[in-house]
Amino acid sequence: MSNEIELIKDPGLPAHQHRRADEDPKFAQRAERQVAILFLISALGTILLIASYVFIPTDVFVFIPIFGENNLHQLLLGLGMAIALFFIGAGLIHWAKNLMPDEEVIAQRHEFRSPDEDREDFVKTVKAGAGAAGLGRRPLIKRTLGLALGLSGLTPLLLLRDLGPLPKADLTKTSWKAGTRLVTDPGDRPIKASDLEVGAVAQTLPEIAPGAHRALADVGKDAVLLIRLRPEDFNLDAERLSWTYDGIIAFSKICSHMGCAVALYEQQTKHLLCPCHQSTFDVTRAAKVIFGPAARPLPQLAITVDSEGYLVAQAPFNEPVGPSFWERSS
Amino acid sequence: MEGNTVKRLSRLRRHRAAGPMLLVFALLTIGTTFQVAGAVTTSPSTVADRSAAIAEGKQLFLKGCSSCHGLNAEGGAIAPSLIGVGAASVDFQVGTGRMPMADMSQQAMRKDPVYTPAEVNALANYVASLAPGPEVPSEESLNYERDGSVAEGGELFRTNCAMCHNFAAQGGALTQGKYAPTLMGVEPKHIYEALITGPQSMPVFSDKTLTPEEKLSIIKWIKAAEAEPQLGGVALGRVGxxxxxxxxxxxxxxxxxxxxxxxxxxxx
Amino acid sequence: MTARERIAGNVAGYVDDRTGAAKWMKKNLTKVFPDHWSFLLGEICLYSFIILLASGTFLTFWFDPSMKEVIYDGEYAPLKGLEMSAAYASTLDISFEVRGGLLMRQIHHWAALIFMVGIVVHLLRVYFTGAFRKPREFNWIIGVGLLTLGIVEGFLGYSLPDDLLSGTGIRIAEAIIQALPVVGSYLAFFAFGGAFPGEAFIPRIYTVHILLLPGIFLALITVHLMLVWYQKHTQFPGPGRTEKNVVGYPLMPVYMAKAGGFFFIVFGVTAFLGAVASINPIWLYGPYTPGQISAGSQPDWYMGWLDGLVRMSPPIETHAFGHTISWNILIPGLILPGIMFTLLALYPFIESWATGDKREHHLLDRPRNAPNRTALGAMALTFTLVSLLNGGNDIIATTFHLTINQMMWFSRIGVLVLPPIAFIITKRLCLALQRADRDLVLHGRETGRLVRLPHGEFVEVHEPISAEKAWTLTSHEQIAPLELPEFDGAGVRRAGGIKNKIRNRISRATAVAVPKATESERKELEGHH
Known part of the structure; x- marks a missing residue:
């Protein structure tokens, strides 16, 4: 078979090359000293750590070029710890590399596969065991066991039920009602229409009784952004236009995409941008989505003024605020 | 573990190595003082001074601004009308070097001002004379150290400003290449003016919805954030x-x- | 016998009398581990996990996992007097009132980032060298599980302080839960104990973060390591290295010292980062309230690709029969990651199905010798990288004077177009490298020395490469493509013929290779000279 292709052969493990430290005791001694020095540096690191913990107050700052103005306590504590740990490691590795045997060892692998007769025996044992239990022959036991196991699996599901209440109308309702005043966030001061110049924004929440506590869950649904434009800038249908007051328009601040606070208003373009996922809404067209992943406009709150001239809601939001959910109808 | 961060800061001043940082601070301080002093000496106290400033401002305006903003500041194809924008707006735009714009890019950038403080003042007086508008806040009204509260300012900043300028006032992206600039190193007066005039993309924050004291609190917080040393090591730009x-x-x-x-x- | 040796002997005897461990220990203390820097990537994960356990335990001593509102009255002046959750306040206390507390917090967070980086680079090493092949498929699946759990664990961890940034992250997670069809709003209300944010979520994820998930980690890591131990480590091809042996250093003492030393190195580097670089400065973010937001709100990097996918998603929602399905959340937030991780976990089986290779492998592939696999990896990496970049598109836009709109469109198109391009380029690159290997074996190394031949021609002197190198470059197998029957004798497509046709085609694509150099060719070339 002279045509047989001859492959390149494995020359085998190359002959071991001795290190200088193996042949010359001088080098071995040097390596030993180096390892010792590395361990000593580590010890110094721990001393630095202890010293900075005990002696450096936590309110001292130093200026270090490149790094800037830093807290000395935190910096030296950390550096001490880093040095202490790193150089133990460096010493160990240097020791292993230079002074421990470096002759490569060959170990043989064993085959994972069990011998055929073992595998057959195993199958036989399983079959015999199953047969002895008689599961196949006693379908009544099999089925009732299945039923029992399946039902018992419901227990944890059932017991987890009280993790929280049912949503009911919570996702669809906010605190806004007809006549609720818009107040500043923070500050809780009512706002008159004349308080806002053209181009002004205000972060608002519904008025609450004095001294009452505002739950974060309410803020998460009630937050509203007020924006004042020139009335002629609006491009709204008659109904939506009637929801504005003298150029002031109010939107839910909770993004219709994933619930971040959308309050990034660009006065010139009259666009609202959500900093989380960059959905962009056009304020002049009732917060229509013009860019990004949001699929719905921000809900608009109908506003007007009350007898004292303060801005109030005309009506509650006419749709749920915030991200979508299954039960949402539009 | 006594003391709070204010104490920390005072200790920091004592401990600060007299390195290049100190030099930069010194230069900045001198520069700022000079600028403020200049503004003070030229601020017109009498009606005659004011009309002189208006006249000077008009000349400067015709030379430097009218090509875009129109001969009577009525605005043009590429620049808005300045009637009614007020002195504060001019002081902000020109005083921070945003105006005159170097090029017609997405938005005017902060750069070294082209006009001297006196000239800025004259321009501001001229534009303010066209129609009433927000005035340049007096120095007395800008005493944020006395009248502001840093914690309240932080809360107000996070509600009203952080969405554009980032949690540590480092700036952030707006749409189509526009951006909210960093507020580091911005003069308190200019921050105040920006809040009441709403320059470029920025909306206006009315005095009724964000009171003057609240504005000072915001400024106080920004200044505290600016001066805050790196409590946990290199700050990595404070962008998250x-x-x-x-x-x-x-x-x-x-x-x-x-x-x-x-x-x-x-x-x- | 010295006293010390006698005591050691006694202790060993005492233990062996009760456990019979001597035999097992004798065998295993001399266990051989091959030495290569890339085999330490998994150790980075193991060690940072230990660091996480230690530093995390430290943090629990002061952290108060409660969303009860408190008025802050601590060291950090800019937050004094503000309402915040006890979780946030206690994190501030750890940072400013506990000496070394901020350092530990930063070490914990840096260790988490290193843990995740370690998992990803370890996974890449295993993937590109084919170390996942039989018999190591179980360990690959466990690894993918650890990666998935690591992402969840990291997210829960940075959510605990209840600052403005992490609260925003929780808000987004809530929106993803809420978007699930049929059960979404119920699950969200159960998870949060009512309407978002409620007062239940932080204490609940605390239990999951410090008890449930670390327990699962510990179990999975133990099995992962036991399998490595039992199956013995893979090794790179080279002289003397075969499918039947392991060449390396014995555990006792060399590998123990090296691996033990490396633990201290990883801890040292993490402590160094914790000392010099600020991470998650929660005092700057402020306490969470749903009405606030910061520009540039991003998750940690291992979630960044997910956020990037969500950002680039087209605005699609279905409203029908009074119900809403948010495809703009479900596809990038659940469906796509689900597909990605399932494909990743099943990859060993997919590859062996495509190549028909059911044998054991203990010698690693050089990535160029498996061009299809390498190109697929490059494709997946490109997809993830584009998504990750889009997750930070606002920071990138402001840094490099781009617009977020440009970045978004680049990502929307790039995420579809760039991965196939990466596949094609990588595959060609692999084949070019194979060709270079072949030339090297046949013609030797270019020395840069020019020699003038008697008839005036200049030639560059080529130096033959060593026998060891030649073996390393040619020891890989080149498998022939499958030829499964598609038609029966009469030329009619047989049952399963189409499946066979697909397998044949994939197998042909996988088997594309530059023929490796052989001794015969070398001899023939020598004959010519």
């Missing part, structure tokens, strides 16, 4: 997890792989 991720993918894993390569290398 992006730079942290970058560091761990470069220095962090780089150092570890470097050691791993050394570990697996045969000793000679």
């Amino acid at each position: 997890p992006v730079t942290e991720g970058l560091l761990v993918w470069t220095l962090g894993i780089g150092l570890l792989i470097g050691v791993a390569v050394w570990l697996a290398m045969k000793a000679r």
